[in-house]
Amino acid sequence: MTLSAAGAIAAATWPAGDYGSVVKGTMTVQARHPRLLRLTDPPSILGHQCIGCRRVAFPPDPYGCEGCGSLSGDLEEFVLEARGTVRAVATVHRHHQPSPATPFTVAVIELTGGPVIKAIVAGTGVGVGTEVEGVLVQDVEDDVGDILVDLQFRVMA
Amino acid sequence: MNETNLLKDRPVYVVGIGLHRYQRRSDTTYVELGLTAARSALSDAGITWPDVEAAYTGTALLGMGSSRIMLSRLGATGIPMTQVENASASGSSSVAQACLEVASGRSDVVLALGVDKPRGGLGAAPSQAGIENLESGTVVPFTHFALLASEYMHLHGVSAEQVAKVALKNHRNGASNQYAQRQKVRTLDEILAEPISGAMTRLQCCPVGEGAAAVVVASEDGIRRLHLDQSRAVRVAASVTRTEGLYDAGVGIDAALTAETGSAAFHQAGLEPSDVDVLEVHDAFAIEELLYAEALGLCSPGEAASLIESGEFDIGGRCALSPSGGLLAMGHPIGPTGTGQIVEVTRQLRGEAGSRQQRGAQIGLTHMVGIGAVCVVHLLVSE
Numbered sequence: 001m002t003l004s005a006a007g008a009i010a011a012a013t014w015p016a017g018d019y020g021s022v023v024k025g026t027m028t029v030q031a032r033h034p035r036l037l038r039l040t041d042p043p044s045i046l047g048h049q050c051i052g053c054r055r056v057a058f059p060p061d062p063y064g065c066e067g068c069g070s071l072s073g074d075l076e077e078f079v080l081e082a083r084g085t086v087r088a089v090a091t092v093h094r095h096h097q098p099s100p101a102t103p104f105t106v107a108v109i110e111l112t113g114g115p116v117i118k119a120i121v122a123g124t125g126v127g128v129g130t131e132v133e134g135v136l137v138q139d140v141e142d143d144v145g146d147i148l149v150d151l152q153f154r155v156m157a
Numbered sequence: 158m159n160e161t162n163l164l165k166d167r168p169v170y171v172v173g174i175g176l177h178r179y180q181r182r183s184d185t186t187y188v189e190l191g192l193t194a195a196r197s198a199l200s201d202a203g204i205t206w207p208d209v210e211a212a213y214t215g216t217a218l219l220g221m222g223s224s225r226i227m228l229s230r231l232g233a234t235g236i237p238m239t240q241v242e243n244a245s246a247s248g249s250s251s252v253a254q255a256c257l258e259v260a261s262g263r264s265d266v267v268l269a270l271g272v273d274k275p276r277g278g279l280g281a282a283p284s285q286a287g288i289e290n291l292e293s294g295t296v297v298p299f300t301h302f303a304l305l306a307s308e309y310m311h312l313h314g315v316s317a318e319q320v321a322k323v324a325l326k327n328h329r330n331g332a333s334n335q336y337a338q339r340q341k342v343r344t345l346d347e348i349l350a351e352p353i354s355g356a357m358t359r360l361q362c363c364p365v366g367e368g369a370a371a372v373v374v375a376s377e378d379g380i381r382r383l384h385l386d387q388s389r390a391v392r393v394a395a396s397v398t399r400t401e402g403l404y405d406a407g408v409g410i411d412a413a414l415t416a417e418t419g420s421a422a423f424h425q426a427g428l429e430p431s432d433v434d435v436l437e438v439h440d441a442f443a444i445e446e447l448l449y450a451e452a453l454g455l456c457s458p459g460e461a462a463s464l465i466e467s468g469e470f471d472i473g474g475r476c477a478l479s480p481s482g483g484l485l486a487m488g489h490p491i492g493p494t495g496t497g498q499i500v501e502v503t504r505q506l507r508g509e510a511g512s513r514q515q516r517g518a519q520i521g522l523t524h525m526v527g528i529g530a531v532c533v534v535h536l537l538v539s540e
Contacts, residue, residue: 033289045291059290066403087407088311090355092304092462097294106296108407116407118292118304128311151291 015138016019028098032139032150035060038079043134043151045082046074049117058115082134082151087116089126096141099139131156162425163260170380170390171537172266173202174500179338179488181366182275187219190273191227194369194422194493198268199231202373204383206231209373210264211237215271216492218279223272228292244281244527245439246398247271248370249495253533256396257372264377267272271496272369279491281528299362302442303355305409309444310356313459317356321348322465323443324361324485330472331482333512336497338488361443363484370497391503394426394520395536400529411445411526415452418532419524423454426536430454433476434518435505437498439526440483449524450478453534477515480505495533498523506539 031037036059036103037048038044047058051074055067058080064072095102100120107121109124121132132153175197177190191214199206214224224238243250248271255269284293296304302313308321325345331337343360351359370453380387401410430453438453440446447461456464456478464470470478479500481487484494502521504510521537 031478035289036291060290062287088304088307090300090307090357091352092295092300092303092354093352094299094354095295096297100295104295106292106300106304108308110407114406118296120295128307 003088030146032148034107037151039136039149043072043082043136044109045080045117045134045151047078047080047113049078050075058111078113079114080111082111082153083156084109084111084125084132086121086128086130086132087122088128106146107153121154122152123154125155162394164256164393164425167260167262168377169256169259169374169393170377171372171393171499171503172375172385172390173198173200173204173371174422174503175199175201175371176336176497176500177366177369178336179366179490179493179497181338182365183367183534185367187223187272187274187367187369188227188230189275190367190369191270191371192230194371195231195268195270198371198373200242202375203325203372203385203451204266207234208266208383209236209268210266211255211258211428212238212268212270213241213251213254213258214238214492215241215243215248215269215496216273217242217244217247218276218491224270227272227503228268228270232447243531243533245441245489245491246495246525246527246533247492248497249523249525249533249535250398252372252496252499252535253396253398256347256371256393257402259374259376259379264290265376265382267374269367269372269374269496269499271371271493273490273492274367275365275490279528282355283528297353299442300354301356301445302384303353303357305411305448306356306442308409309447313462315447315462318345318349319462319466320356320443320447321345321358321361322462323440323446326471327440327446327479327483327485328360330480330513334482334487336368337482337486338364338368339482339486346385357442357444361485363441363489366488366490368488368490368493368497370493370500372496373500378525389507391506392538392540393535394428394538395422395534397422397425398531398533400531402461409448412448412452414530414532415449415524415526417455418534419432419453419522422522422534422536426538428520428536429436432520433522434520435477436522436524437479437481437483437501438524440485441480441489443485446479446483453522453524472513472515477505477518480510480513482517495523495525498525499535499537502537
C-alpha cells in the first residue's frame with residue numbers, strides 16, 4: 001500500500017491505551033516503531049529525559065545519555081507532542097525500496113517540545129515555516145489482517 | 158585539549174603520491190587497484206618498497222585483512238600493516254595514522270593507502286546500533302543533504318541554480334583530471350536535469366566507484382637518509398580528527414563538526430583560513446561544498462554561493478576549491494577518497510598539477526566527513 005494522505009486513519013476511532021499497539025475489534029493495530037510512538041489521539045512521540053542533566057532527546061536511547069553519560073536507567077520517558085514547525089523540506093524522486101512510493105516529501109520538523117526530527121509530510125502545501133501535526137497512517141496490513149501504522153505529518157488546518 | 162604538537166617537534170612530509178583512476182566497478186581486483194597506486198607513489202618518491210617501514214590501508218568496504226595479500230606483492234618484507242576504517246574518512250585516517258607514526262619517531266617512512274570496491278550498500282554500523290528512528294529507511298544520504306540544501310537556500314536566499322553551480326565547477330575541473338571517474342564538462346541544464354531529492358540532481362551527487370590512492374610520508378631523517386628531493390616534499394602542518402559533539406537541536410552536524418575540526422587544524426598549524434590557496438572538501442553532494450567553505454572560515458555564512466558564481470573558487474580564483482573535481486567529479490570510492498585529496502593537494506603545492514594548477518599555491522587543506530559522524534582535516538604547506 002502506498003503512503004498518502006488518503007491512507008490516513010482517523011486516530012479518533014481508536015481507543016486510547018498502551019502505546020505500541022491497540023486492539024480494535026479483533027484486529028491489532030501496531031506501530032511500526034512501537035518504542036517511538038504512543039497511539040493516542042492525537043498521536044504522541046516518545047523521547048527521553050535524563051534525570052542527571054535534564055537533557056531531552058529523541059529518539060529514546062537504550063544505552064545511555066549523550067549529555068552526561070548517565071546509564072539508561074536514568075533516562076525517563078518524555079512524551080512529546082507530535083506538532084512542530086518545518087525547518088527544511090525535500091521531495092524525494094528516487095528511492096531504493098518500493099515503499100514509500102515516489103515522489104514523497106520529507107521534512108525536518110522542530111517539535112514544540114524541543115527536539116528536531118525528520119518525517120514524511122503527507123499532502124501538499126508544505127514549505128519552510130509551515131506548522132505541521134502528526135497523523136497515523138496505515139503502512140501495511142499483514143496476512144491476519146493486523147494493521148501496521150506509522151507516523152507522518154500534515155499541514156495544520 | 159592536549160596541546161602537544163608532535164608535527165612541530167618532528168616534522169612529517171608527503172614525499173610520494175600515486176593513484177589508480179577512480180572508475181565504475183569493474184573486474185579489476187582491489188589488489189590490482191592498490192598495487193597500481195602504491196607502485197606509483199613509491200616511484201614518485203624515488204624509493205623502493207624495502208625503504209617503507211609500515212603501511213596503513215584506508216578501506217571501509219573490503220572486509221577484514223586486505224593489506225598484506227596486496228602489499229606483499231611488492232615484496233613480503235614483514236612490516237607492520239593495519240587497515241583503517243573511518244567511513245568516508247577512512248583514507249584520511251590512514252594518512253593521519255601514518256603521520257602520527259612518523260611524528261612519534263617509530264618510523265621514518267610510512268605508506269598510507271586508500272583502496273575500495275563498492276558492494277551493495279555500505280553496511281554502516283550506526284544502522285545496526287539498535288537505536289530506532291522514525292525516518293530510518295526513508296532519509297538516505299542524498300535526502301539528508303537535500304534537507305540541508307532546503308534550509309540553506311531558505312536561510313540565505315540562494316537558488317537551486319546557484320547550488321548547482323558547485324557541480325558545474327567541479328565537473329569542469331574533473332574533465333581535465335585523468336584520474337577522475339567523471340571527466341565531462343557539463344552545462345547547467347544538464348546538471349539541473351534528473352532530480353534525485355529536493356534540489357539535489359544526479360550530477361550533484363557523487364559517484365561511488367572503485368579506485369586507489371597512495372601517499373608516502375617521511376621524516377627529515379628519512380628524507381636525508383634516502384636522499385629524497387626535499388624541494389618536492391610537502392610538509393604536513395596539521396592533522397586533526399574529531400567526532401560529533403552535542404549541538405543545539407536543529408544545528409547541521411556536518412558543518413558544526415567541520416567548523417570545530419577546521420578551527421583546531423588552523424590552530425595546530427598556526428595558520429588562518431585566509432592563508433589557504435587550494436583545498437579539497439567532502440563535496441559528496443553539491444550543497445556540502447557551500448556549507449564547508451563557510452564552516453572552514455573561507456567566507457561568511459551565506460556567502461559561498463555568490464563566490465562560486467563569481468569564480469572566486471575556480472582554479473585561478475582567490476582559492477581553488479575542489480580542483481581535482483572533488484567527490485562530485487573525481488568520485489568517491491570511499492577508502493581512497495581522503496588519501497586522494499592529499500595526492501591532489503600535494504600535486505598542487507608542488508606546482509605539478511598541469512592544466513589544473515592553482516598558480517603560486519603554497520598552503521592547502523583537505524577535509525572529509527564520514528558517517529558516525531567523524532571529520533578529518535589536514536593542512537599541507539610547501540616550503
